[in-house]
Amino acid sequence: MNKLMSPENFKIWLEAAFLALIGFTAVRIAVRASCMALAKGLDENKLLIFSKLTTYVLNTLILLLALDFAGVELKLLLGAAGVFTVAIGFASQTSASNLISGLFLIAEKPFKKGDVITVGERTGVVLAINLFSTRLRTLDNLLVRVPNETLMKSEITNVTHFPIRRADLQIPLSFDADLARVEKVLLELAESSGQCLDEPKPIFIVQGIRESRLDAQFSFWIHRDNFLKTKNAFYGRMITAFKESNIEISLPKMVHINRD
Template identity: 40%
Template sequence: MSNSALRGSPSTVWWTHQERSVRRTVIVAGPRRSVRWRFSSSAHSPHQRGIAPPVWALNRRCRPARAVPEICPFARRKATSGHALRRAPRIPGRAVSAVNDLLASLAETLELPFWGAVLRATGTLLVGWFLASLLSRLAVRATVRLLDAQQTMLLRRFVFYGLLGGALLSAMHALGFNPAVLVGTAGVITVAIGFASQTSASNIISGLFLVGERSFVVGDRIRVGETMGEVLSIDMLSVKLRTLDNLYVRIPNETMLKSEVTNIGRFPIRRFVLTLGVAYHSDLDQVRRVLLDVCHAEPLALEEPAPGVYFDGFGDSSMNLRLLVWTARENYFEILNRIPESAKRAFDREGIEIPFPQRTLHMVSKPAAATAAPDPPPPATTP
């Protein structure tokens, strides 16, 4: 870009020609401010290209008719510099285009092409991150009643990372990189990493099977081996659990796929089983009636399915019975403590004995044995 440096009165105007554009730039120099103007090539004759002689008269009568002040394209404010500036026109466009135009104008003013590309890439990333966050939340709100927690989480991540990846490609393109080459390079690197780390690839494939099979979702309470807890998330490599002791447990997807998983919170109701024993001299009809009265008096116990008492066999010191009570899933751990306490109080009130193993030792003392006479020697043998 070639610039003229002519000095004159406080309202001197210079005409300059930009090498990258057919438009011209007007600089209105005053004692306190300097404002750049642009004119299209059709507003002036060809002989005015380059450096034109200064114009000493600039007032209301001779102000340019097609002048456009070079300010932020989406700012709707009136810029003033004497009598020569006009209201900035409204330029429609998307948010990304507006930010890119602003940053490009700033970079052109500073005459720094490289930093202009950096500013455009930074603006693209910021706007892309904002749009990705906003649209992912809107997608979740629109489908919260149609999808479960796991599907909602997957949808939000898909929208967020998809838009963010698109913004990243646009930013790399602004810096001068070819997006097709970047995508191809990323694919080759992904394949190489997959072959180098077979465990990670196996966990990713297992995670896809877990999500597709839907044997458990986020919020269910499951038991894997000796570990039981609530599912926090099903990620690409592992499943996160929170145990009853408020511990954070991470289990690889491959282990989850190969192990036996018990989904405790899949169905709305659960059955509580209480095993107890009564003495052999107890009346079983009375025991059954007392236990059923305890279940009917418990407000957390369900009437349908009805509770039941079943004989479970003869023990070493007791007759074993099983009490089956159904309750809502969220009340299971509360009824786990209330039913045994109520049964113990009812047995004490009715005089029903709950035996426990006992062992009786009998000490028997024997009298001292009499002294016996010695045996006679054997007869001698003759040769």
């Protein structure tokens, strides 16, 4: 080692470092050009994995060539690297699992950047899908880093995958309610809203009978971009229309017992 670092070989080491710098720069330019050429055929996630893996592999190869140029015996270096890899292998199992999970996520594409997903109790916008983790911005503007292994083992709901969504309104009705009239009022509200789709058609169903009420549900389809706004507005219009039509919503009643 002293011989390699002697003043006589200092020039060789400088030349090797210069060649490595040129190689790293060339890799960066080549990878960027390749990504631009492949941009039309690959989505953003696949371009990301292609860019990072290609960069890692080529830079490692250039580093080995530079060391060989400087006179380092690669057999000894690779042998030491093998021992080092085994030593840290047990400590890096989680990272390897996250990496493999990231590759599966990118290949399977259950979601993409910009989608709104729900994982466990977390709902947020996908900001980035990296090799080891995925970053989300929650609805209350918090940044959450989710390990890719967690995503692979969890149930993922992609809220924005399809262009339309169904809004389900739970409506508790009294036993005296005229169901035909209720359905007519709700259908008229859906038709006049300007946001509810004609197809699939809105539907009104009675889900069950409770001790003090009928459990009804009215469902209609809307574009995902207007989902929350339209659903919330519909509740207000529905309550107003029910009052005007004398349709009673069954609410829980509190009974006071006088123990005197």
